[in-house]
Amino acid sequence: MQNDIHILVIRFKNEISLLEIPFFRGAILHALHGEANVLFHNHVDESSFRYSYPLIQYKRIQGKAAIVCLKEGTEAIGQFFSEGTFTFNIGNRYVKMELGSVLPRKCLVQTWNSMFKYRIRRWLPLNSENYQRYKAMEGISEKISFLESILIANLLSFSKGIGVYVEKEIQCKLTSLHDPFLVKNKGIKLMAFDIEFVTNMSLPDYIGIGKNASIGYGVVTHVRNETIMINK
Structure with missing residues (x-):
């Protein structure tokens, strides 16, 4: 069963720091004058949220501001471009955003x-x-197994959020x-990881x-040119 997912990667020429990404998101929402499609912010109203996988994501790619849109997000992003204003505040900076590239593509998401x-x-x-469970673990192998199980859950959440059934x-x-x-983030300290992994999911x-x-x-x-065969 094949699952071609429409993706749109929008890159700007403007540099942005990691700490400025939430401000970048907020600036785009402000540019939409409070009338943004729910996919831009995932807030259904003041007291409830869209808890599904985010289909519009704000990024820093190679040091530059970027937006990644998936599925319905590729259509919703048109609301931002139709506003015609790329000048706004990112934190304490007044920035005129310059569009670098808009790359539409399809990606096959499935298990192999x-x-x-x-x-x-x-x-x-x-x-x-x-x-708390992670901190209580003493062995490295135990911690790695625990993180692997969470990673699998994250990938399942992603596939479910984009409507893909993994066979x-x-x-x-x-x-x-x-x-x-x-x-x-929002005054709360969180533990972050940089990892590499292999998976049978593209x-x-x-x-x-x-x-x-x-x-x-x-x-x-x-990580290119890294494909390992496994048993069927």
């Missing part, structure tokens, strides 16, 4: 008989509950795990997985 290698940057796998069991194995580091470049995927966390990129 091969393993593909990916890296994730600033992945936030731990909520308050599983953070085979998702397999994941961490191949590189750097020391975790703390990041702060994934689009620049999607986000895990917590805060819509604002530049958990960004996935393919």
Whole structure:
């Protein structure tokens, strides 16, 4: 069963810091004058949220501001371009955004008989509950197995959020795990990870997985020329 997913990667020429990504998102919402499609912000109203996988995501790609849109998000983003204003405040900076490129493409998202290698940057796998479980673990292998199970859950959440049914069991194995580091979001400190892993699921470049995927966390990129055959 094939699952071609429409993706739109919009890159700007403007540099942006990691800390400015939430401000970049807020500036775009402000430019839409409070009438943004729910996919831009995932707020149904003041008290409820769209809890499904984010189909419009705000990124920093090669140091520049970017937006990644998936499925219905590729159509919703037209609202931003129709406004015709690319000048707004990003934090304390007044910025005239310059469009760099708009790349539409399709990506086949499914499970295979091969393993593909990916890296994730600033992945936030731990909520308050599983953070305590992770901290209580003493063995490295135990921690890695725990993170692998969360990674599989994240990939299942992604596939469900884009309407893809995976025919085979998702397999994941961490191949590189750097020391975790703390990041702060809305005044809350969270433990982030930079990892490399192999999986039998093909994934689009620049999607986000895990917590805060819509604002530049958990960004996935393919490590090229790394494909490993597994048993059928």
